[in-house]
Amino acid sequence: MLKPAKATIFPAAMFLFLAGAAAPLFGQNIELSLSRSALSFPAADPDATPLVPANDTLTVRLKLTGGGPPKPWQLTLRADGNLINILSLTSIDISNITWTASPAPPFRNGRLAANVDQLAAEGDGNVNITAVMNFVFQNSWSYWAGSYRQSVTFTLSRV
Amino acid sequence: MKKPIAVFALILALAGGGLLAQSLPLTEILNLAAEVSSRYKLEMSAASVTFTRTANPQTRPDIPQNENPISVTVKATTSRFLIFPQTINLRIQASGTLIDPATGTTIPASAITWKASGTGFAASGTLSSGTATLLGTWNASGVYVGTVTFFFRDDPNYPPGTYRLTVTLSVGAS
Numbered sequence: 346m347l348k349p350a351k352a353t354i355f356p357a358a359m360f361l362f363l364a365g366a367a368a369p370l371f372g373q374n375i376e377l378s379l380s381r382s383a384l385s386f387p388a389a390d391p392d393a394t395p396l397v398p399a400n401d402t403l404t405v406r407l408k409l410t411g412g413g414p415p416k417p418w419q420l421t422l423r424a425d426g427n428l429i430n431i432l433s434l435t436s437i438d439i440s441n442i443t444w445t446a447s448p449a450p451p452f453r454n455g456r457l458a459a460n461v462d463q464l465a466a467e468g469d470g471n472v473n474i475t476a477v478m479n480f481v482f483q484n485s486w487s488y489w490a491g492s493y494r495q496s497v498t499f500t501l502s503r504v
Numbered sequence: 505m506k507k508p509i510a511v512f513a514l515i516l517a518l519a520g521g522g523l524l525a526q527s528l529p530l531t532e533i534l535n536l537a538a539e540v541s542s543r544y545k546l547e548m549s550a551a552s553v554t555f556t557r558t559a560n561p562q563t564r565p566d567i568p569q570n571e572n573p574i575s576v577t578v579k580a581t582t583s584r585f586l587i588f589p590q591t592i593n594l595r596i597q598a599s600g601t602l603i604d605p606a607t608g609t610t611i612p613a614s615a616i617t618w619k620a621s622g623t624g625f626a627a628s629g630t631l632s633s634g635t636a637t638l639l640g641t642w643n644a645s646g647v648y649v650g651t652v653t654f655f656f657r658d659d660p661n662y663p664p665g666t667y668r669l670t671v672t673l674s675v676g677a678s
Binding site (some may be wrong): 374376378379381382383385386387388390391392397403408418422423424428432433434435442451480482486487488489490492493494495496497498499500501502503 | 532580
């Protein structure tokens with residue numbers, strides 16, 4: 346004899362709900378976090394300081410464990426445009442900002458590009474690492490004086 | 505009757521996983537700021553020039569400096585508001601008159617003239633002790649290199665002697 350619909354469907358729903366909720370706990374563990382949300386490059390004499398280091402290092406926490414067979418992954422940096430000064434309506438090419446990173450591998454050194462993903466790290470399997478990135482700004486006499494801003498998106502993804 | 509409930513159950517199950525799980529790709533935002541301050545620098549290849557009178561001048565010849573032309577480099581990061589840039593100016597001013605300390609005899613600073621070459625440099629000019637004369641002007645940040653040659657306009661009426669004068673070159677924005 347068949348049971349009423351309510352008696353079979355709701356327990357099944359509850360089971361599926363709990364199973365779905367519990368899946369990440371026993372499955373893949375992923376994390377991407379930055380030690381800071383902002384970095385700045387102070388003003389400096391281009392002759393004395395041709396490469397201006399950022400005011401601090403950036404620590405990147407990367408975790409990608411569990412979840413079945415290892416799969417390739419990558420961390421990319423994408424500048425959302427060039428450095429912009431809204432008062433003077435001038436810009437500085439974002440490629441004047443470069444970084445060095447360790448440990449390498451999986452991290453690598455690189456140069457920012459406007460609206461183009463730049464590879465910062467890659468691997469084939471699980472990773473659980475804390476990396477340090479140092480950003481520097483190429484100084485120049487040719488820049489207009491002012492404050493320039495831009496954001497950079499870090500993306501951790503499967504390849 | 506069963507169909508809506510089954511769909512609801514599926515949604516519930518997916519929601520249970522989705523609410524607690526993070527999924528790839530993950531993103532984080534880093535905000536960058538770069539500061540560029542107004543800054544000016546002036547570099548010259550020499551700090552002094554000399555002139556030698558030709559024997560018994562009968563006219564008023566322009567005597568060039570004994571040394572090679574002076575290389576002048578102006579480095580500037582200047583500001584701009586919207587489309588209106590600040591102007592970078594290179595000025596030159598004599599501290600007074602040419603004077604022979606031994607006799608106290610003077611020659612007006614206007615006896616010294618110059619010729620310059622290079623983008624933005626004034627082609628020629630005359631020294632003045634009263635006002636700073638424009639030696640160059642630019643409307644954008646950058647490095648500007650030119651050469652300057654000074655001349656002394658001699659006069660048979662100037663008594664022999666050794667005359668000295670300090671000249672100041674300054675760079676700034678207006």
